[in-house]
Amino acid sequence: MIGFFKIILYEPLLNLLVVFYNLIPGHDLGIAIIFLTLVLKLLLFPLSRQSIKSQKSLKELQPKIQELKKKYANQKDKQAQAMMNLYKENKVNPFSSCLPLLIQLPILISVFQVFRVGLTAASLPVYSFISNPGTLNVMAFGVLNLASPSPILAIITGILQYVQMKAFTTQQPSKKLVKKDGAKDENMMATMSKQMKFMMPALTVFIGMTLPSGLMLYWLASLLFTILEQKLVFAVSSKKITNP
Amino acid sequence: MKQIFIWPRLLVLQLIRFYQKTFSPDHGPFSLIHPWKGTCKFRPTCSEYAYDAINKYGLLKGGIKALKRIFRCNPWSKGGWDPA
Numbered sequence: 001m002i003g004f005f006k007i008i009l010y011e012p013l014l015n016l017l018v019v020f021y022n023l024i025p026g027h028d029l030g031i032a033i034i035f036l037t038l039v040l041k042l043l044l045f046p047l048s049r050q051s052i053k054s055q056k057s058l059k060e061l062q063p064k065i066q067e068l069k070k071k072y073a074n075q076k077d078k079q080a081q082a083m084m085n086l087y088k089e090n091k092v093n094p095f096s097s098c099l100p101l102l103i104q105l106p107i108l109i110s111v112f113q114v115f116r117v118g119l120t121a122a123s124l125p126v127y128s129f130i131s132n133p134g135t136l137n138v139m140a141f142g143v144l145n146l147a148s149p150s151p152i153l154a155i156i157t158g159i160l161q162y163v164q165m166k167a168f169t170t171q172q173p174s175k176k177l178v179k180k181d182g183a184k185d186e187n188m189m190a191t192m193s194k195q196m197k198f199m200m201p202a203l204t205v206f207i208g209m210t211l212p213s214g215l216m217l218y219w220l221a222s223l224l225f226t227i228l229e230q231k232l233v234f235a236v237s238s239k240k241i242t243n244p
Numbered sequence: 245m246k247q248i249f250i251w252p253r254l255l256v257l258q259l260i261r262f263y264q265k266t267f268s269p270d271h272g273p274f275s276l277i278h279p280w281k282g283t284c285k286f287r288p289t290c291s292e293y294a295y296d297a298i299n300k301y302g303l304l305k306g307g308i309k310a311l312k313r314i315f316r317c318n319p320w321s322k323g324g325w326d327p328a
Contacts, residue, residue, distance in 0.1 A: 047319055058280075080287035084325040093324075094280040098290050098317040101269060101283055165277060196276040 009110035015127050017114060022131060030140025033115075033214060037221040040107065041229070047100045049233055058094045061086065115146075115214040138214070146214035153216045154208030160223045162201040167230055253303045260295045285323025290314050296328035 016039065020032035058065075064086060072079035087093050138147045208216050264271040270282040270289040284290050294310035301309060309328065317323070 050319055081325045084287050084323065088322065088324050093285050093322070095285045095323060096278075096283050097285045097319055097321065097323070098283060098314055100319060102314070192273060193276045196273060199273075200277060 005106050005110060009106055010113050011127075013110055014114045015130055018133065018136075019130055021136060022133060027133070027137060028140055029136055029138060029146055029214070030144060030217060033140075033146070033217050034221045037218050038225060040111075041222065041225040044100070044104070045229065047096065048229060050096070057090075057092050061090060061092070111218055112215060115212055115218065140213075140217065144213055144217075146217065147212055149209055149211060150213040150216065151209050153213050153220065154205050154211075157208050157216055157220045157223065158201040158205035160220060160227075161204045162197065164223050164227050165197050165200060167227060253298060256298055256303060256307075257295060260291055260298075264291050285317055285321060286313070286326045287324075288327060290317055293326070293328050300328055 013036070017029075017032055017036050020035045021027055021029055024031050024035075065083065068079060068082045068086065072082060138145055140146050144150060144153070204219075208219070266272050267274065268291055269275055269278055270284045270291065275281045282289065286293065288296065290310070290313055293313050294306070297309040297313075298306035300306060306328075313326070
């Protein structure tokens, strides 16, 4: 199983990184990492676009959703069933589904391996048609050593994580509605949501300080592209709604 | 004797509950980083479905049903109400 993932994910990713490294003038590994992140993000874009789009159309369904929530306040099963039927009738589903999330996990582990093992290996296992640069220069932008951890990069990533989550929560159903419902469950969710907003960035900083900077640069770039992607899809779909 | 065969099933059921409380993007704390608080398109969610299916049909048959469900939970499916 591990060998299988090594062949279909780890090796192509490492080779793509080396290709970027070879092509970029000045051979800056930092820029190569950013390019690799962009390629991965573009490959996964169709999956995320679909879910962001249906979030938008779901906002219009909010009144009906609230009605159903009130109607079946004490019957979780019935409520879920009615909600799913409502989505089906309107041909929307805000949930992105489970499989893409499961697919992303091996990709994440492979990227982790690429930066943890691939960069430090003495001989790069590149395909025969790619020229082997021998050793990779791990200095990015002339100042950042990608092989060792960097607290500053970890803190920047933590801040960006907060920005990303904040952008997300403003798109969630408004808090007033949650409070009006008065249900215990939802209130607890709201508090947990508030805590999560600070927990995730804090965790990012703490874990980030122990990881090699190359991996953190990937994390940072990936967050940045996620924020841009959200802004882009929302801008495009809200334009469509205002000028039909 | 038959009692012994139920142990693996109980263990897996407990593991599913543990997963739901920790890493699950639908039930655990990570559900909150997703807009609409979850990712699964179906209700019951995939992990709930797996729990019910294994409880009802046993580890092998229920497990296969749960796996099929996870593959059904892809971007091209409609989702919806789908109990075990």
